Amino acid sequence: MKKKNILILAISIGSTVALLLFLILYFNIPRLHYTYDAATDSYYVDRVYGNASSYTISDEKNSKPVTKILSRTFMDKTGIKRIDLGKNIKVIERMTFLNCTKLESINLENVESIGRNAFENCISLKKIELKIEDVMGGTFIGCKNLKEISLTSTKTIGSYAFSFTAVECITLPETCKNVAEYTFHQCMNLNKIIVLSSSLRDNTYLQSLEGVEFRG
Numbered sequence: 001m002k003k004k005n006i007l008i009l010a011i012s013i014g015s016t017v018a019l020l021l022f023l024i025l026y027f028n029i030p031r032l033h034y035t036y037d038a039a040t041d042s043y044y045v046d047r048v049y050g051n052a053s054s055y056t057i058s059d060e061k062n063s064k065p066v067t068k069i070l071s072r073t074f075m076d077k078t079g080i081k082r083i084d085l086g087k088n089i090k091v092i093e094r095m096t097f098l099n100c101t102k103l104e105s106i107n108l109e110n111v112e113s114i115g116r117n118a119f120e121n122c123i124s125l126k127k128i129e130l131k132i133e134d135v136m137g138g139t140f141i142g143c144k145n146l147k148e149i150s151l152t153s154t155k156t157i158g159s160y161a162f163s164f165t166a167v168e169c170i171t172l173p174e175t176c177k178n179v180a181e182y183t184f185h186q187c188m189n190l191n192k193i194i195v196l197s198s199s200l201r202d203n204t205y206l207q208s209l210e211g212v213e214f215r216g
Contacts, residue, residue: 020108034061037071042067042088051079053102059086068098069096078102081124085110092118094136096139108132116158122146130154135161137180151176157183172197174216181205 030050034043043061045068055074058066065088074080075098083097084088094115097193103122105161108114108130117138119125127148128140137158140146141212146165156178169192172179176197183205184190191211195201198216208211 011031030055032057034058034066036062036064037068040067044068046068046070046071048074050079051077053079054082055080056082056084057089059088067091069093071095072098073098077201083107092115093116094118095120097122101192117141119143134158138162138163140165156180159183160185162187168192169194172200174198175207176200179206184209 005085021183023155030043030052032050032055033047035046036043043066043096045057045066046179050138057069060066067088068091069089071093072095074116075095076128078099080100081102081104083103085107087110089110090112092111092114094117096115096118098117101121104124104126108128114132114133114136115137119140119208121137121142125143125146128146129150131152133153135154135157138160139158140162141160142164144164144166147167149162149167149170150172151173153157154173154176157176157180159180159182160181163182165187166189167187168189171194174196175201179200193206193209193212195206195214195216200216201214202208
């Protein structure tokens with residue numbers, strides 16, 4: 001009787017250990033999870049498994065476009081170095097890549113909206129090209145090695161959007177209508193801001209900074 005109970009106990013323990021090992025492996029296999037949104041008839045990326053050095057987001061899933069990455073999806077994934085966005089990704093929500101400290105490369109040319117603090121503390125980013133109209137507050141705060149920032153079609157820039165970065169020179173395009181206070185807070189290397197927009201001539205924050213050239 002005792003032997004039978006011991007055998008049952010051993011099988012139970014073995015099954016539990018096997019299940020735990022399976023779950024550990026399952027949640028650490030690098031892959032993305034997509035959720036369908038009926039309102040937009042498209043898929044969103046809402047979860048990432050593992051901590052691989054690179055991830056590729058599909059253009060489509062089940063013949064539907066993948067259009068958005070939801071808030072905090074990649075947050076604290078410190079192993080990621082490269083993200084390849086599908087051509088249909090238009091929205092990156094807030095804090096999506098917060099604390100992805102090794103992220104070096106991401107293609108943003110098709111993105112139309114980026115949420116607040118989406119790339120906060122991505123300290124390995126060195127270059128970005130943005131075609132979004134509104135750069136939200138704190139979007140790239142703390143990206144201390146971000147040196148090259150290219151803006152196209154930008155209309156507004158929120159507080160602390162590029163604060164604590166390594167940018168040396170930046171051009172604000174003709175489309176830009178407003179730059180909030182502290183946008184370039186603690187940008188110690190920033191020595192030139194070229195302003196092509198006449199709408200920013202009366203911007204008190206820009207007037208308070210050194211190295212600003214109003215050309216519009």
